[in-house]
Amino acid sequence: MQNNSHPSIGSSIQKMRKAHKLTLSSLSQKSGVSAATLSQIEADKVNPTIATLWKIAEGLEIDIQSLLSGLEKQRPMFDISRKDEITRFDTEEEGVHIRVFSPLSMAEDLEVYTLTFKPGQKLLSQAHPAKTEEFLTVVRGNIRVKAGENEAQLGPGDFIRYHADVEHHIENFGAETALINMVVRFKKGGE
Amino acid sequence: MQNNSHPSIGSSIQKMRKAHKLTLSSLSQKSGVSAATLSQIEADKVNPTIATLWKIAEGLEIDIQSLLSGLEKQRPMFDISRKDEITRFDTEEEGVHIRVFSPLSMAEDLEVYTLTFKPGQKLLSQAHPAKTEEFLTVVRGNIRVKAGENEAQLGPGDFIRYHADVEHHIENFGAETALINMVVRFKKGGE
DNA sequence: TACTAATATTCAGTATACTAAAATAACATC
DNA sequence: GATGTTATTTTAGTATACTGAATATTAGTA
Numbered sequence: 260m261q262n263n264s265h266p267s268i269g270s271s272i273q274k275m276r277k278a279h280k281l282t283l284s285s286l287s288q289k290s291g292v293s294a295a296t297l298s299q300i301e302a303d304k305v306n307p308t309i310a311t312l313w314k315i316a317e318g319l320e321i322d323i324q325s326l327l328s329g330l331e332k333q334r335p336m337f338d339i340s341r342k343d344e345i346t347r348f349d350t351e352e353e354g355v356h357i358r359v360f361s362p363l364s365m366a367e368d369l370e371v372y373t374l375t376f377k378p379g380q381k382l383l384s385q386a387h388p389a390k391t392e393e394f395l396t397v398v399r400g401n402i403r404v405k406a407g408e409n410e411a412q413l414g415p416g417d418f419i420r421y422h423a424d425v426e427h428h429i430e431n432f433g434a435e436t437a438l439i440n441m442v443v444r445f446k447k448g449g450e
Numbered sequence: 451m452q453n454n455s456h457p458s459i460g461s462s463i464q465k466m467r468k469a470h471k472l473t474l475s476s477l478s479q480k481s482g483v484s485a486a487t488l489s490q491i492e493a494d495k496v497n498p499t500i501a502t503l504w505k506i507a508e509g510l511e512i513d514i515q516s517l518l519s520g521l522e523k524q525r526p527m528f529d530i531s532r533k534d535e536i537t538r539f540d541t542e543e544e545g546v547h548i549r550v551f552s553p554l555s556m557a558e559d560l561e562v563y564t565l566t567f568k569p570g571q572k573l574l575s576q577a578h579p580a581k582t583e584e585f586l587t588v589v590r591g592n593i594r595v596k597a598g599e600n601e602a603q604l605g606p607g608d609f610i611r612y613h614a615d616v617e618h619h620i621e622n623f624g625a626e627t628a629l630i631n632m633v634v635r636f637k638k639g640g641e
Numbered sequence: 642t643a644c645t646a647a648t649a650t651t652c653a654g655t656a657t658a659c660t661a662a663a664a665t666a667a668c669a670t671c
Numbered sequence: 672g673a674t675g676t677t678a679t680t681t682t683a684g685t686a687t688a689c690t691g692a693a694t695a696t697t698a699g700t701a
Binding site: 483484485486487490491496497498499502 | 687688689690691692
Binding site for chain 3: 672673674675676677678679680681682683684685686687688689690691692693694695696697698699700701
């Protein structure tokens, strides 16, 4: 009813429905949402729930995000994390420093870390959620990376990316302190 | 209440809220959604409307889409790029080395670079496609980053993320060679 | 343990999203 | 323009999302 501030979603849904050449009734059948409700939503007379939106997206065989893309509010962004303000998870007793750079609003999407390994130290990680990928750039030192069945040794300037949805570990097998830049990506649903 | 089919959104919201170090009450204030409702949503006891979700996203200062992530499965992956095999775009004549680590199949989504700036050198980039973000970690040296209206000076250990869909540049204003790790993300657009 | 203060959850009432069914509108074909 | 057929909107009732207030939980302190 109100829909005071954010752009209306009704017209997008209607556009989608017509693009698929569906009537309110046919989309109602495919989605499980009543035609009456669909009508109200398209006319922006109601404020659909997520569950309803989800069903509609399924009925239209599209990603729910596509329906919401219209109501995004793009704002310019320029966030700085100073060295000293950065939250630090420090497993010092094991000789591994982990510094997280992007814990902010995007925590579920992309994270940037710096890892410092003292000689001989290693970091064992349990499997992350499905579709998680890790990207490592070795800045200094020599490390061994193991993910599931796979294993590799990397030196300065080397880069590796791997799926982190299996148990994996990183180990500094060299004599000097290793410095690694890591990016972790939690992929969103379907392509 | 029901929410049978689609992945629960409650835990994501809670994670986000805690990442921002907000209490239910403080988020309630920022978003305009009552703390009671927030509690119910986080516990997946209700089916929020998009209006509510939108307010929450605003309160968290994030994109509403970030709240709607799904899950899927995939095959294991383990790709290594050795230092010497890496494609190198070298603008040596300007004192800036750019090394690209992830040119492969994912180039349209996420790219990882290492940038080396000789003292005094700078790199000017035109606006990238809309929604592009850049993440910089300074490994060594001192740089100045400018994106649109914004500008900042960064030293070793500092991190910055900004929208790169405006003209932007990076400059080494210090006396030593600067080493930067950069991640560029091209966000997927709607439909 | 008792006492606060801060945070989170439950409760009862109200607002509203959702539905089925009825009413209306659009659109043919005679 | 009458009649049937299909598509959409309105209506009335029910289910439930949202809210403020009360209650419960947690954390810290003496």
